[in-house]
Amino acid sequence: MQDKKELLRQIMISLANNETEKSDKLLRVFMDYIPEITPEEITEVAQKLEDEKVFENSEQHISIERKIFKIIENKIPQKDLSSFPAGHPIHSFLEENKQIKELGERTRKLIAQADSFSSLYSDWVLIAKQYRNIDIHYLRKENQLFPFLEKRGFNHPSSIMWSLHDEIRRMAKVLTIAIADKQEELARETGAAIANETVEMTIKEERILFPTAARLLTMKDWKDIRKGEEEIGWLIPTPPSEWQAQGEMGSYLNSSPERLEAILSIVTDFFNGTGIQTLSKRFDIELNGSISAGEFALAEQKVEDMGVDNLAFEAKVDNLLKLFKKSLDKVSIEGLEEGHPLDTFIKENIAIKDLLAELRIAEKNVNLEHIDYKYWKEAYDKIGQINTHYVRKENQLFPYLETKGFDKPSTVMWAMHDNIRALIKQYRSLLESKNYQQLFESQDKLFAAIEDMIFKEEKILWSTSLELISTDEWIAIRQGEDEVGYCLIDTPPMWNPKWKHPSEKIKTSSVQVAENVDPAMFSGNGKMSKQQGAINLDVGAITPEQINLIFKYMPFDVTYVDENNEVRYYNKGEDRVFPRSSGIIGRQVKYCHPPKSVHIVEKIVDSFRNGEKDEANFWINFKDKFVYIQYFAVRDNEGNYKGVLEITYDAKTVRSLEGEQRLLDWK
Numbered sequence: 001m002q003d004k005k006e007l008l009r010q011i012m013i014s015l016a017n018n019e020t021e022k023s024d025k026l027l028r029v030f031m032d033y034i035p036e037i038t039p040e041e042i043t044e045v046a047q048k049l050e051d052e053k054v055f056e057n058s059e060q061h062i063s064i065e066r067k068i069f070k071i072i073e074n075k076i077p078q079k080d081l082s083s084f085p086a087g088h089p090i091h092s093f094l095e096e097n098k099q100i101k102e103l104g105e106r107t108r109k110l111i112a113q114a115d116s117f118s119s120l121y122s123d124w125v126l127i128a129k130q131y132r133n134i135d136i137h138y139l140r141k142e143n144q145l146f147p148f149l150e151k152r153g154f155n156h157p158s159s160i161m162w163s164l165h166d167e168i169r170r171m172a173k174v175l176t177i178a179i180a181d182k183q184e185e186l187a188r189e190t191g192a193a194i195a196n197e198t199v200e201m202t203i204k205e206e207r208i209l210f211p212t213a214a215r216l217l218t219m220k221d222w223k224d225i226r227k228g229e230e231e232i233g234w235l236i237p238t239p240p241s242e243w244q245a246q247g248e249m250g251s252y253l254n255s256s257p258e259r260l261e262a263i264l265s266i267v268t269d270f271f272n273g274t275g276i277q278t279l280s281k282r283f284d285i286e287l288n289g290s291i292s293a294g295e296f297a298l299a300e301q302k303v304e305d306m307g308v309d310n311l312a313f314e315a316k317v318d319n320l321l322k323l324f325k326k327s328l329d330k331v332s333i334e335g336l337e338e339g340h341p342l343d344t345f346i347k348e349n350i351a352i353k354d355l356l357a358e359l360r361i362a363e364k365n366v367n368l369e370h371i372d373y374k375y376w377k378e379a380y381d382k383i384g385q386i387n388t389h390y391v392r393k394e395n396q397l398f399p400y401l402e403t404k405g406f407d408k409p410s411t412v413m414w415a416m417h418d419n420i421r422a423l424i425k426q427y428r429s430l431l432e433s434k435n436y437q438q439l440f441e442s443q444d445k446l447f448a449a450i451e452d453m454i455f456k457e458e459k460i461l462w463s464t465s466l467e468l469i470s471t472d473e474w475i476a477i478r479q480g481e482d483e484v485g486y487c488l489i490d491t492p493p494m495w496n497p498k499w500k501h502p503s504e505k506i507k508t509s510s511v512q513v514a515e516n517v518d519p520a521m522f523s524g525n526g527k528m529s530k531q532q533g534a535i536n537l538d539v540g541a542i543t544p545e546q547i548n549l550i551f552k553y554m555p556f557d558v559t560y561v562d563e564n565n566e567v568r569y570y571n572k573g574e575d576r577v578f579p580r581s582s583g584i585i586g587r588q589v590k591y592c593h594p595p596k597s598v599h600i601v602e603k604i605v606d607s608f609r610n611g612e613k614d615e616a617n618f619w620i621n622f623k624d625k626f627v628y629i630q631y632f633a634v635r636d637n638e639g640n641y642k643g644v645l646e647i648t649y650d651a652k653t654v655r656s657l658e659g660e661q662r663l664l665d666w667k
Helices: 004-016 020-033 039-051 058-075 089-112 121-133 135-151 156-180 184-216 219-232 257-271 276-287 293-306 310-328 341-364 373-384 386-403 408-432 436-442 444-468 471-479 544-552 595-609 652-656
Strands: 520-524 527-531 557-562 567-570 615-622 625-635 641-650
Touching: 004 020, 004 039, 004 058, 020 058, 039 058, 039 156, 039 184, 058 156, 058 184, 089 121, 089 135, 089 184, 089 219, 121 135, 121 156, 121 184, 135 156, 135 184, 135 219, 156 184, 257 276, 257 293, 257 310, 276 310, 293 310, 293 408, 293 444, 310 408, 310 444, 341 373, 341 386, 341 444, 341 471, 373 386, 373 408, 386 408, 386 444, 386 471, 408 436, 408 444, 595 625, 595 641, 625 652
Parallel strands: none
Antiparallel strands: 520 527, 557 567, 557 641, 615 625, 625 641
């Protein structure tokens, strides 16, 4: 089987030479045997042929690309672009694309209506104006995005996509003139063509241009692009918010650019298939056989930029660790104060390793005819506490690492947590069904997976976290830990090295009143009373303290995610269904769910944002609860999307109710 890029190259060349029969045959082979091809691979082939002057002119190039794109479109995997925050250039382009697609749909409806040119003439005038306005979208691409892509050696958009922009601009002028001159036939013909071309351009952007730009451009590039956008303007009615770019992980680490370049080169060659023995020699020569936990973590973070997705990384990370193991084995952490979050994690790992050592000894002495079920039941109850260790990492530690540009633990390590959770469930099930032979023949797979995770934590994650996270952030992490709980150890003491005795603090007023807060009148026992600091709501006025108490005593869990997909609030009830901690505040909602379910959350959010849906409901059996989960779209008075409200509660009692109870019964 030919290489897919070589096959695509031959197809394009045969089309350029007008060899129709040959190109059709090659296309059939491509469609039958090539499962997928990435946007980067398509653009790489087209770029090289353009450089080799295979095409007669840009018109032929455009024609060939269009034909191929329409045929193989379903072979191109869709890249998720929804994670770019409001204000990021890609986010702004995507918001404008929504308007362009809506314009195309309105145009098609006008054309389909036989008498629209006379009865809805003003609508024709309006769409012509809106097509001319799309020029702003294209100008920002040409003047802001394309130059940065050219610096990275990707000039394909500048030479080809710009030509398509100009063709759309020409059609917009023709449409405007045709409508002004009442040339209905020409207006309908041009309207259909420009609707098709502009929507097709949004597809090219979202399937090829933006994913490629996201891969090639650095955070600094995007910051520079954002700075220049103000001068050109936007197609969207309201200028985007100022974009607060996530920090670059490398800026927080102590390592030279030369060392990082050498490490990334070795890691790249590893994923390209170079043998461990060869790379080990390079590691010894180029890096003196030494790598820090932070340097490995940065390389781990950068592998996606090399085209290695999270699944591929997860599958090979253990072999990659073997390459650097002799150096990473030397990593250790000492001198942490009791109560520091990392000291707590380390003590939990010691308890976990002690438990596994005990269970391995017990396993060696197992007699399948006389199993101590109670002992192993208690053992698996203890193993189950490992979930608490992972939940605290996911909800307390990971959010702070993400703000430093280190989101690999959220995407890869969380998936590994889920694998271990699944194994615990599997072996607990074997124990409960008394399938002892299978249990004791294979449960070491679970023990090994837990130990591998401990190695990744102790040799990479903990040390990297110490480099990236400040003392104030560790203090904030500690504040939310008790709510989640601990694994196999007692609750550690509260830790805050910046705490001062109240006598040392400057006395300040404890009352803080927001600008929009006024005293409110309340009635009680027939008398009117003022309550200082109350907030005027749609109906009534209550204080922030009362608002907090109301949500605290609600018999269900409430979580609010704003329009930028960031978690802004959750209520701290006494008996939450799912654990939450303050570390999730300000966090992207995609990082608050296991990787395997993120696509469902994103589908819900997109449907709410697009106005397609207003509610989504789920119900699951969780532990001893029947959990009902509801998501509601939050919109302002004008119908603008303002986020998602999640309501979760145990419906077991409600589900079991029968008949009626009209009288108070406190038995």
